[in-house]
Amino acid sequence: MSLSNEQKPDEEDLVNSVIQGNTLAFGVIVRNTEGLVAQVVFRMLSNTEDRKDIIQEIYVKVFRNLSEFKFRSKLSTWIARIAFTTCVNYLEKEKRQPDSRPLEQDEEGEDPMGQLSPDAKYSEPEEHVFRRELSSILTVEMEKLPPLYRMIVVLYHQEDLSYMDIAQVTGLPSGTVKSYLFRARRKLKENILAQYKQEEL
């Protein structure tokens, strides 16, 4: 069994401490990973009332199964995997299948929304306006993405997880993760551009 390259020595010490009964060390693990867990839970579950219970359930599972963690991945990735599967199980239990249907797949290279006119160049004031409006439009359009795509986008761009890390979290092949990420980004861009042009009119 080989340790992952990014295994921090203190991470192993923390895990061993918890296994030996040090629950305060577990508190450290919780604080180090709650941001990532929040990303998974908040993006997968729209129901805000259940998030608190789900988060607690995730960490109770982590505590009970920590002795089975073999350091084949980063601890945070392993915990994120538990968070993801807990969310999926919750959605299935609530009869709400996690919407992981693929976004419409267009032929590579085609941009259904059309590109900007060949000579389009943003003048500085226009670009500044676009940036300010982008964040508000982005929030709305992100919510329209299927939960799995939404989660993958933030894990990559906000949490800086690699394709391999995201693959370990979701249980999907890394090629599939890459494909989903590509489609989600394109969908976001298309919808945002459409929204922006609509507001301009």
Place this chain on the structure above:
Amino acid sequence: MTTIHPPDSEIQAYSLDRRACAPETAEHIAQCASCAARVMNYTMLFSAVRDAPKPVIDFDVAGTVLARLPGYKKASGLSDWLVYAVAFAAIAFLGMLAWVLQRDLPGMFDRAASMMMYVLLIPIAGILIWQGYDVYRRYQRQSGILG
């Protein structure tokens, strides 16, 4: 410069890391306003996603989860020790009082000072009863977690 516009996947890859793209792709984008605009759109999108507010958990996750774990012992604070000290002192005081006044105890309740005794004894009894109930409640909670 190649006249074939790169597919969206390459535009995205270029927006993320220009150095990782094929030289011909970079050359085309540098000379094609349309593709440069596509790159800019993606660059701004990625930047906006990265800068978007992250979700925040608004409760003490570690504390809440630790309290649910079996065998978890919350570190006793100063207030807990103070209450135990007061309870012990009250019991010791009562015991000492009873020993000192053992001969006069039966007659004390007949005198006017008996009211003072009630004023003293009732709050002490209340504290002891509350402490006993608190210990019982903790035992019930721990039993529930383990069960």
